Amino acid sequence: MSETNIFHAKTKLIDIQDGEELIVLINEQNAWEHGISPLDKVVLRYKDQELVLNANLTNKLVKPNEIGLYKDVSQKYKIPGDATVSVHFTQTNGKAIEALKKAINGKKLNYKETYSIMKDIADNRFTDTLITYYSAVGFFKKASDHELYEMAKAMAETGEMLHFDGVVADKHCMGGVPGNETTMIMIPLLASLGIKMPKTFSKAITSPAATGECVNVLMDISFSKKEIENLVKTQNSCLVRGGGLSLAPADEKLIKVAYPLSMQSYSRTVVSIMAKKYAMGINHSLIDIPMGPTAKVPDMKTAKRLKKKYEYVGKKLGMKVHVEITDAMQPIGAGIGATLQVREVLRVLQQHELRPMDLQNKAVFLASKIIELVGMAKGKKAYEMAYQQLKSGKAWKKMQEIIKAQRGKNPNIKSEDLKLAKFKKEVKAEKAGTVKVIDMKLINLTTRALGAPIDDQGGLYLCKKLGDKVKKNDIIYVMYANQESKIDMALENLKGKKMYEIK
Amino acid sequence: MSETNIFHAKTKLIDIQDGEELIVLINEQNAWEHGISPLDKVVLRYKDQELVLNANLTNKLVKPNEIGLYKDVSQKYKIPGDATVSVHFTQTNGKAIEALKKAINGKKLNYKETYSIMKDIADNRFTDTLITYYSAVGFFKKASDHELYEMAKAMAETGEMLHFDGVVADKHCMGGVPGNETTMIMIPLLASLGIKMPKTFSKAITSPAATGECVNVLMDISFSKKEIENLVKTQNSCLVRGGGLSLAPADEKLIKVAYPLSMQSYSRTVVSIMAKKYAMGINHSLIDIPMGPTAKVPDMKTAKRLKKKYEYVGKKLGMKVHVEITDAMQPIGAGIGATLQVREVLRVLQQHELRPMDLQNKAVFLASKIIELVGMAKGKKAYEMAYQQLKSGKAWKKMQEIIKAQRGKNPNIKSEDLKLAKFKKEVKAEKAGTVKVIDMKLINLTTRALGAPIDDQGGLYLCKKLGDKVKKNDIIYVMYANQESKIDMALENLKGKKMYEIK
Structure with missing residues (x-):
């Protein structure tokens, strides 16, 4: 990576919010002297941080040797005004571009090549355009199971890696079934049994409300690595956004470019999910594949093909994996949309008379599968163990502790309060x-x-x-x-x- | 297209240059009231213009009911400060997204579907991400000749269409051969014979200097539609940027997203080239395909396949097409890079003793092929006719007139002056x-x-x-x-x- 020092500058905070893009405003004179064009990428170093930003030019808003930081950037990276930073040239790793071109030409990539692409995506050195090409490869070219494993590994290893001692379990649902908010029931239920359940999630792509949107109705979901480690230590669990953690950071960027299409490649989904499990230190992984004619996975053939991929990739990453193909003929629970789904969750956890029995039954069934996977009990005993945690109120009590620990305003909330x-x-x-x-x-x-x-x-x-x-x-x-x-x-x-x- | 009126606002010019993206700054209060998020697209109407812009938010830089226009936007669309505009919601044509998804899923598109995609790209309703997916389809999926024709037609018809009476000819080189600046010799040569040669070009993608960069060394290349029509009327020719003309406007946007890869799909190249010829009103088209082991087209098989595509698409668009596969074992001329190539061109046009004979010979040969195509002469006679225009100084005299007409500073420039x-x-x-x-x-x-x-x-x-x-x-x-x-x-x-x- 060749990064020549260009110049030192003082920061000036600019009151513009750009959304996802990371912009730095550079005075035209500086830009001219150093050959920077609008939308060139530059590296900005502040203390021990190094960030890659897109250059915009101005004559008036910042003076020479001053650089303007938009709200998004100054808040995200906690850089104040009037701070001294240095600006450097950057260029994407030439190897990553070559690897991308190779993939577009339909050829297989080796681990080093895949890693170079994931690394440049993770470090913001790839533009959205390049990320989109890589996303498109996933729609067009069938990857082998081994390639998927390498992608998942590279995606995890180019970001933060967490580690927790002992058995660490996770439940993941492929989605596509409206309602179906089993996660918010299972996590406190299993955590109350002493199983470590550090749950992370990302934004909803094709569904109207993923777990992240639902959890956020009751509590905060953005936490630092330290805070998350502390949550798992004290609560046996967490319900947090993976993106804020820099866990498999290439993933959110790939999701972002897939968002406008409301489309996901099945294989890339396996990569995305397993990379995050691996980075999160999960060693026991339950995957729920809802299957039905209008679900995301329409038939048993596709479901079984996917099951095989999850098992292969998980095993190569050192996990115990159990894949459950579940019946998906209709929504689970009656509420669709974050708040309406949370109402269903609260009704199950609080054993409310209006609780949706289909949601409760599915949550208990899947919880029993994790109990089996980690070896605590088998068959009917596992099911009974899960059910008792709900019935006795222990799961709800655990959820109240989680709400408190994750800065929720009202740990005593009732479903009617929403x-x-x-x-x-x-x-x-x-x-x-x-x-x-x-x-x-x-x-x-x-x-x-x-x-x-x-x-x-x-x-x-x-x-x-x-x-x-x-x-x-x-x-x-x-x-x-x-x-x-x-x-x-x-x-x-x-x-x-x-x-x-x-x- | 559903476009709800949101609000009226006064413009304020903001001193930021963003490069390619079109940004409008909206006050956060307006944004909140109307549900606009950063990077949402909004439509701005000013007089009879309608443009689609990407929203950025601010608290201070513009007040409520004021909108900020970046330099790029105010200059490109000639919108002054303190002008009244209206802001409208927009959404991409749902049909275009559906068509894109269909293409990504490997299915054939009909003309309406292709048109809807080209239209949304042309109107700036597609984000770069969506444009990139469409670009990626070109790398992955083989299109039939008929699909290529429909793409070229749609690409042309979603932009401005020019018309000139009578025989209108053009010469296009697929590129890949360093140097090889025959266009700047052939255009004045053929125009001096009375053949209409309205030449447009776009930015260099894979080559270090395309005709646009070279012509720009001697004269302006950005002209309005009216100016171009006038140039063709008075000069029998023009050497201008197609992008400024809104000719096949989707093309430059597709080129922009292909640029970072330095890669082009052969088939999409046919579309891009023939769409612009068609929009420019060309009815006699010569295509030069340089072929050689390190050229863009490496072998005769590929060259012949491409030749067939050009002929099919051109014929369907109502043109007479001649494709010449030329030998490309080494650079043509000795200078590579815009100024160094222009020096070679001037030396040929001015019959300088150091002129590169390979460049002269190729230019005369290709010019003779256009003379044949339009029916002025055949074989040796056509070649002799072309050569005499160069030898007699008539081609250079014509070039001097073109330089003057296109606001060039020095129509008497010598190769040593560069x-x-x-x-x-x-x-x-x-x-x-x-x-x-x-x-x-x-x-x-x-x-x-x-x-x-x-x-x-x-x-x-x-x-x-x-x-x-x-x-x-x-x-x-x-x-x-x-x-x-x-x-x-x-x-x-x-x-x-x-x-x-x-x-």
Whole structure:
């Protein structure tokens, strides 16, 4: 990596928020002297930090030998105004570009090449354009299981690696099933049994609300490495954003460029998930693959192929892996969207009379599989052990401790206390019959139209599930949104489509 | 396209130059009220213009109901400060995203789908990430000739379309051969014969200096549609940047995302070139495909496949097409890099004693092929006709008129007047022998390391060509650069590699 020192400068904080991009404002005179063009990448060194930023030029906003830092940058890296920094030339590792071109040309990469790409993505040396090409390779070229393992390893090893002593377990669901918030039930349940469950998650890509959005309704999810280690020590668990931790940092950047497509490559999903487990120090990993005609994984053939990949990659990374292919014909629980899902979770943990039994049963079943995986009990005994933690209130008690430890405002919150969105719209049956099909992809799209995942209060509450008898004018589901226009748009999008099939 | 009116605002000019991205600064209060996040795209309407910009947020730099325009935007769209504009929500055409996903999934697109993608790219509704995915499709999926035709048609029809009466001809070289600046010789030569030659070009992608960079050494290359039409009317020709004209506007955006890879898909090259010819109103098109082991097109099989594609797409677009596969074993002319190439061009046009005969011969040969294509003469007569325009000084006289018409400072410029780079380094033979091989890819890479195409003075001058006898310590080539460090880097890059093979 050739990095020539360019110049020293004083920082000036600029009141602009750019979103994801990291910008540094450079005076045009400095830029001209040193041959910096707009959007060139430069390295900025401050104390022991080194960050790669995109250059923007100005005549007036900063003087020569002054550099402007946007809000996002100064906050993220805690750099004050009037601090002395040095600015350096950078260039992407030529090897990484060569490796990327090789991959685009359809050739296999060796570990060094894959590592060089992951490293440049992790260090912000790859532009979004280059990251997108690498993302595209995942859609076009089938990778071997061994390549997936190498990608996962490289993705983990180019970021922070955590280590916890002894048995460290994790539960991960591939998603695609609306509702289905088993994680927030299982983590406190298993932690209350003394199993270490350090759970991390990233942003929702295709789902209207992933675990991160849900947990955030009750407590903070952004913690430093030290804080996370402390949470696991004191709570046996954590429920935190992986991104803030710099865990497999290339992953969030790859997710970001996949986001506008609402599309994920199955194989890359295996890489993304297993890299984060590995970096998090997980050694016992349960993967839930929901399978059904309108779920993310549509058929048993695909599910089994994926199962094999998880098992291969996990084993190579030194983990015990159990993959459970679960039935996904309809949403689990009745609430879809972060706040509405959390209401379901609280009802199960608090054994509320309105609790969704399908969600409870799935959470207990999966918890029993982890109990088996770590060797605490087998079969019926494992199931009974899991169920008792819920029934006795021990799981909820543990959850209250987690809420407190993660700076949640109200550890005594009841499901009725949750604030729902301002506007609601009840959608009624046009004719009588029985619910035969629920289209989960349409449920996800509709929930997104209602504001999720950005607005955690937007969503759906399903009053009817598969097999339910329906009379004409019965409420089938209720839409929630904070703008009436979103409800109009959601209804508009549903015209001519069938979210529910009633016969 | 759903575009809700958000609010009216006064413009404020902000002294920031961002490069390619189009930014609008919005006050955080406005953003909050209307649900705009950083990097959301918004539509700005000013008079009869409508532009799509990326939102950045600020508290202080602009007040509520004021919006900040960066230099790039206010200059490009000629929007003054304190002007009233309206800001609207936008969203990409959902159809375009669906079409893109279909393409990524390996399926064929119909014309409507291709058009929707090109339209959203052209209108700046696609983010760079989405454009990159579409670019990546070109590397991964083989398109049929018919798909290429539809892409070229859509790319042209989503931008400005020019029309000139009668025979309108063009010469295009696929590139990859260093030097080889035949265009700047052929255009005045053929225009002086009364053939309409409206030449447009885009930025160099893989070459160290394309025609645009070279022409720009002598004259302006950015003109409006009206100015270009006037140039063609008065000069029978023009030598202008296509990008400024909004000709096949999706093309420059696709080129931009391919740039960091220094890679082009052959098929997409056909699309890019033929779309621009079609939009420019060309009806007689000569395509030069240089073919050789270290050229862009390495073998006859690839060259013939490409020839077929050019012919198919051109014919479907209503053109007469002639494709010439030319021998590309070594650079044409001795100068590589914009200024050094222009010196060669001037020497040929002015019939200077040091003129490179290989460049002259190729230019005359290709000019004779256009004379044949438009039906003015055939075979030897066509060749003689072309040669006489050069010999008699008529081609140079025409070039002087073009330089004047395109605001060039010195229409009487001599090759000796050109200012070369500050630093030079003579590279000498380590042993005696004959030049057997010249690696053109290494020549291109070295010229780029010396500053091209951004620095038009950086480059190489080759003192020896294939077959030349060399004594020990003879100068083989000379490096030119404006920073000594670039010469060091170029030498460093060449270690262990052979630009010249002397035996």
